[in-house]
Amino acid sequence: MATKVHMEALSPTMEEGQIVTWLKAEGDEITSGDVLAEIETDKATMELVARGSGVLRKVMLEEGATAPVGEVIAIIADPDEELELGGEGEAAAEGGDEEEAADASAESSQEAGEKVDAGKAEPAPEPEEKEVEEPSPSQDDRRIKASPLARRLAEEKGLSLARIQGSGPGGRIVKRDVEEAEAEPHREPAGEAASAPMPAVAAEGPEYQDVPLSQIRKTIAKRLVQSIGPVPHFFLTVDVDMSRVVEARKRINQALAPQGVKISFNDIVLKATAMALHRHPECNAHWGGDHVRRFNRVHLGVAVAIEDGLITPVVRDAHAKGLAHIAGEVRELASRAREKKLSPDEYTGSTFSVSNLGMFGIEEFTAVINPPEAGILAVGALEDRPVVVDGEVVVRPRMKITMSCDHRVIDGALGSQFLQTLTGILEEPLMALV
Amino acid sequence: MPQITYREALNQALAEEMERDETVFLMGEEVAEYDGAYKVSKGLLERFGSDRVVDSPISELGFAGLGVGAAMTGLRPVIEFMTFNFSILALDQVINSAAKLHYMSAGQFSVPMVFRGPTGAALQLSAQHSQACETWYVHSPGIKLVTPGTPADAKGLLKAAIRDDDPVAVMEGELLYNVKGEVPDPEEGDFIIPLGVADVKREGDHVSIITHGKMVHVALQAAGQLAKEGVDAEVVDLRSLRPLDVEAILRSVHKTNRAVYLEEGWPYVGIGAQIVALIQEEAFDYLDAPVLRVTQADIPMPYAKNLEKLAKPDAKRVVAACKRVLYQD
Numbered sequence: 001m002a003t004k005v006h007m008e009a010l011s012p013t014m015e016e017g018q019i020v021t022w023l024k025a026e027g028d029e030i031t032s033g034d035v036l037a038e039i040e041t042d043k044a045t046m047e048l049v050a051r052g053s054g055v056l057r058k059v060m061l062e063e064g065a066t067a068p069v070g071e072v073i074a075i076i077a078d079p080d081e082e083l084e085l086g087g088e089g090e091a092a093a094e095g096g097d098e099e100e101a102a103d104a105s106a107e108s109s110q111e112a113g114e115k116v117d118a119g120k121a122e123p124a125p126e127p128e129e130k131e132v133e134e135p136s137p138s139q140d141d142r143r144i145k146a147s148p149l150a151r152r153l154a155e156e157k158g159l160s161l162a163r164i165q166g167s168g169p170g171g172r173i174v175k176r177d178v179e180e181a182e183a184e185p186h187r188e189p190a191g192e193a194a195s196a197p198m199p200a201v202a203a204e205g206p207e208y209q210d211v212p213l214s215q216i217r218k219t220i221a222k223r224l225v226q227s228i229g230p231v232p233h234f235f236l237t238v239d240v241d242m243s244r245v246v247e248a249r250k251r252i253n254q255a256l257a258p259q260g261v262k263i264s265f266n267d268i269v270l271k272a273t274a275m276a277l278h279r280h281p282e283c284n285a286h287w288g289g290d291h292v293r294r295f296n297r298v299h300l301g302v303a304v305a306i307e308d309g310l311i312t313p314v315v316r317d318a319h320a321k322g323l324a325h326i327a328g329e330v331r332e333l334a335s336r337a338r339e340k341k342l343s344p345d346e347y348t349g350s351t352f353s354v355s356n357l358g359m360f361g362i363e364e365f366t367a368v369i370n371p372p373e374a375g376i377l378a379v380g381a382l383e384d385r386p387v388v389v390d391g392e393v394v395v396r397p398r399m400k401i402t403m404s405c406d407h408r409v410i411d412g413a414l415g416s417q418f419l420q421t422l423t424g425i426l427e428e429p430l431m432a433l434v
Numbered sequence: 435m436p437q438i439t440y441r442e443a444l445n446q447a448l449a450e451e452m453e454r455d456e457t458v459f460l461m462g463e464e465v466a467e468y469d470g471a472y473k474v475s476k477g478l479l480e481r482f483g484s485d486r487v488v489d490s491p492i493s494e495l496g497f498a499g500l501g502v503g504a505a506m507t508g509l510r511p512v513i514e515f516m517t518f519n520f521s522i523l524a525l526d527q528v529i530n531s532a533a534k535l536h537y538m539s540a541g542q543f544s545v546p547m548v549f550r551g552p553t554g555a556a557l558q559l560s561a562q563h564s565q566a567c568e569t570w571y572v573h574s575p576g577i578k579l580v581t582p583g584t585p586a587d588a589k590g591l592l593k594a595a596i597r598d599d600d601p602v603a604v605m606e607g608e609l610l611y612n613v614k615g616e617v618p619d620p621e622e623g624d625f626i627i628p629l630g631v632a633d634v635k636r637e638g639d640h641v642s643i644i645t646h647g648k649m650v651h652v653a654l655q656a657a658g659q660l661a662k663e664g665v666d667a668e669v670v671d672l673r674s675l676r677p678l679d680v681e682a683i684l685r686s687v688h689k690t691n692r693a694v695y696l697e698e699g700w701p702y703v704g705i706g707a708q709i710v711a712l713i714q715e716e717a718f719d720y721l722d723a724p725v726l727r728v729t730q731a732d733i734p735m736p737y738a739k740n741l742e743k744l745a746k747p748d749a750k751r752v753v754a755a756c757k758r759v760l761y762q763d
Contacts, residue, residue, distance in 0.1 A: 149691050149722040168723070168761050175691060175722040176761070 002077035003052025007067045010039055010046035011344050017041055018066045019073070028056045030076050043311065043347065045340040055079045146173035153178045158207050160345075208295040209281075210288065217292070221408040231287075232407040235366050238419045240426050242382055242397040248429045256324060266356050267327040268426070269379055269401075274298040274318035274326075275432060276422040277352055283418045284351050285409050286372040292409050293372075301350030301370060302330055304337045311337050312370060314350040358382055364400035374409035378402040399426075435616040443585035443617050444474045444550075444606065447592040448512065450620065452482050455510060458596055459486040461497055462514030462551075471516045472552070472611050498524035498549070502531045502601075505547040510596060515551035518567040518605060525570065532601040533576030548595045549603045553581070554648055554698040556608035558742060561734035566699035568646075571603045572676045572708075578602040578629055579675045583650035585615035587673055590627030598629060607648040630677035634686070638668035641756045642686040644709060645696040646672040649747065653696050656752035667756060675705060683709065684717050691722040692759040696752055701729040723759040728752050 007017050020038040024030060035047045036056070054076045061073040077083060144161045146154070150173045154161050157178065164181040166173035213221070225232055245268055253262050277284040277298045286293040298319040301312035313333035315326055336342055352374075355367040358381040367378035380400040386393050401422070405415045425431045438446070452458045459482075460475055466489040469476040479487040490497040494515060501511040515521040521528065532545045555564035572579045578600055582588035588606065595602035618625045635650055636657050643653040650671045657667040670686050672679060687693050693713055695706035706727035713725050731745040757763045 147722045148718045149720055152719045174761055 005074035278319035301353035303355035443589035494524040498527040553605035564735035581647035632679035632682035638666040
């Protein structure tokens with residue numbers, strides 16, 4: 001039976017995709033799960049996986065060409081199977097949605113039929129139901145068929161619907177599927193597990209806590225948005241004495257040299273930020289419209305410049321990781337980010353972000369918040385500057401950090417307290433042990 | 435507790451209320467000399483006399499209207515329709531008079547009356563005499579409707595209906611009159627079931643079969659079959675269709691996450707359509723499957739015995755619908 005290969009939504013926001021390379025050619029034998037092509041999405045280069053077996057009979061989109069999500073771009077079929085190609089590409093341009101709509105209407109008319117047609121005692125079997133479809137790992141949850149209850153349970157349990165195999169009609173995810181997925185949390189779709197290192201961190205209570213908005217928070221939110229745009233930023237700058245960090249880093253790197261590990265100032269800033277956020281969950285938060293979501297774990301977004309923009313890969317559970325671990329992970333994520341090889345779950349889900357332009361000699365700057373996060377740190381260059389200490393001008397290594405705060409979530413005093421904690425850790429790294 | 439028939443339970447309710455309140459009277463075709471077409475009013479003529487147990491001519495619109503007028507001027511009439519099929523002729527009095535006058539007189543008039551009789555299909559009475567009439571009545575605000583499925587509910591709800599200050603339709607079932615069940619002894623005091631309170635006829639965790647009237651028995655039969663297959667079905671008997679016990683419906687759906695509505699009537703804009711709308715509005719996030727309905731086929735009831743059987747909802751179809759919402763088919 002012929003399988004149409006569609007341009008799939010390989011990132012949550014992808015609307016069209018460009019073929020980077022076809023990894024299979026017309027005439028090649030295909031087994032379900034084979035990688036057919038590399039597709040450039042709006043965020044990264046992703047693999048397109050075959051959802052049927054046979055021979056790649058027809059490729060309809062050349063390398064370099066672009067197609068909207070849903071369009072048929074190739075056909076897999078038996079070697080001698082007759083292909084209906086006349087106008088197929090055109091007709092199937094919106095194939096995904098059309099088929100879904102057709103399925104849905106067939107289903108509902110069948111239901112209606114059963115209700116009205118008393119003569120039909122047994123419900124008609126649904127042929128497609130038994131077929132096991134591989135879920136597309138990066139598909140947006142809103143496009144996945146799931147019962148309302150399953151959707152709610154998955155959200156409550158922090159499970160991604162994209163990772164759950166639906167057992168209901170047409171692959172609908174139902175309650176029992178979510179419960180099974182929860183029972184075996186490590187089941188991941190093939191092909192992705194290897195590329196997404198997710199070090200296990202012992203669960204420590206709930207992932208986050210939703211705090212309903214008080215009236216004053218609602219008023220603050222409304223007024224500020226009227227004033228300054230959808231995310232009302234304000235900025236707090238601290239000038240940090242980095243003397244002890246410089247010293248500590250030297251000693252750490254000396255100690256780690258035999259293992260070939262080297263940590264950067266930015267790694268130390270990330271670690272310190274994660275620790276400070278862990279102590280100030282009010283700042284480690286998302287704006288939810290009618291609530292503020294405070295996270296108990298720190299997933300730190302690290303802005304990385306790439307060829308045509310920037311992306312923020314996420315260091316998960318940064319508060320619980322050692323410096324060497326963070327250093328290695330940031331390096332690895334940044335390098336794959338520049339190659340556009342990040343998978344969507346590696347650049348989504350951050351609770352707070354850090355942007356560092358120090359390497360460009362920028363003394364200080366302000367960064368734009370990545371909604372729904374409530375804050376971002378803009379880290380400037382570490383440089384020797386004259387400062388007054390005990391009435392005398394001396395030279396010290398200094399670094400300016402500017403925090404952009406979403407005023408709906410973080411007030412001035414709150415942001416300042418967080419920065420105090422952060423400065424305390426950076427000016428006396430031993431505080432990290434406290 | 436004594437076991438009596440549904441017919442006897444209604445008779446007790448009428449007799450007790452007529453005894454208690456002399457403004458209560460019964461009127462309808464054959465209710466007096468013949469003891470009622472289904473013998474519900476047996477012995478009442480002898481006991482209360484021809485002023486209070488009145489045989490009417492075959493003129494539903496006329497005696498329904500007479501009842502409305504009597505209610506407006508201080509009596510509490512119980513108008514018996516030989517079946518609610520015949521009340522279609524009287525709907526102008528029911529919908530345009532009984533249901534409206536309290537509102538249109540700004541509360542100056544109340545219409546404390548009862549319309550009662552059997553609804554739904556019996557056996558081979560053909561298209562005009564086999565209709566479930568609930569929807570025609572509940573569609574209009576201003577009139578209440580109860581549908582007792584058991585002798586106890588029949589007695590308790592009819593007594594509550596007679597005492598209510600609004601018009602109340604009590605829809606019985608021809609096939610229910612001989613059904614026996616436990617009803618509290620009259621010696622132990624008034625037995626009244628308030629309007630608007632549903633009753634869980636069988637507790638279960640896996641799926642809610644929500645229903646009313648005669649179909650309660652079909653639902654229980656289906657639940658029994660499901661139990662043999664390990665499925666624990668809950669049977670919720672609404673008892674009142676207006677006012678509706680919304681809380682009871684939501685409580686059950688919150689527990690089971692799936693529901694099937696079973697009714698005798700047609701699917702199109704039927705009672706089930708209303709209940710499904712309610713469930714999806716109020717309990718969307720608790721649903722693990724679409725709410726299904728099991729109803730009469732969307733056709734006039736056939737006379738032929740084999741076709742009539744196929745057109746009616748039965749336990750087999752309820753079981754199939756339950757399995758479907760449990761994703762077990």
